[in-house]
Structures are given as C-alpha cells and as structure tokens.
Amino acid sequence: xxxxxxxxxxxxxxxxxxxxxxxxxxxxxxxxxxxxxxxxxxxxxxxxxxxxxxxxxxxxxxxxxxxxxxxxxxxxxxxxxxx
Numbered sequence: 538x539x540x541x542x543x544x545x546x547x548x549x550x551x552x553x554x555x556x557x558x559x560x561x562x563x564x565x566x567x568x569x570x571x572x573x574x575x576x577x578x579x580x581x582x583x584x585x586x587x588x589x590x591x592x593x594x595x596x597x598x599x600x601x602x603x604x605x606x607x608x609x610x611x612x613x614x615x616x617x618x619x620x
Contacts, residue, residue: 588595 588597588599592599
C-alpha cells in the first residue's frame with residue numbers, strides 16, 4: 538500500500554497536496570457564514586430599497602416633514618386655545 542491509501546497506524550492521511558478534513562470543515566463554516574451574511578444583506582436590500590429611495594410608493598406608513606410641522610402647528614393652536 539502506498540501513503541495515499543493507508544498508513545501503518547490505521548489512519549488514512551489526506552492525499553498529497555490535499556486539504557485535511559478539519560481545514561475543509563473550517564472552510565465550509567467560513568463559507569456558510571459569509572453566505573448567510575450576504576443573504577441577509579440581499580434580503581434587507583430587496584425589502585427596504587423602495588422605502589429608502591421612493592417612500593411615497595412604499596406600502597409602509599410614511600410621515601413627511603411637512604406633515605409633522607402641520608401636526609405641531611395644529612397641536613400648538615389647540616393648546617393655545619385651551620389656555
């Protein structure tokens with residue numbers, strides 16, 4: 538038997554120039570981590586890009602600065618009328 542198929546101790550070493558199993562597992566874990574991070578960013582982008590760039594076309598409730606100012610003006614008028 539040659540060194541690639543078996544060794545005396547009963548263990549099977551990786552092929553010459555190959556990557557040990559533990560390194561492959563680490564590489565897969567790193568790949569999975571990067572893939573999940575990329576997936577999360579793509580989902581976020583797909584979900585919120587319309588809201589960020591064109592909020593008036595988004596189904597999400599949007600209150601503009603002008604609406605907030607008008608609300609404050611009405612609130613101030615109502616409070617002044619009570620005093």
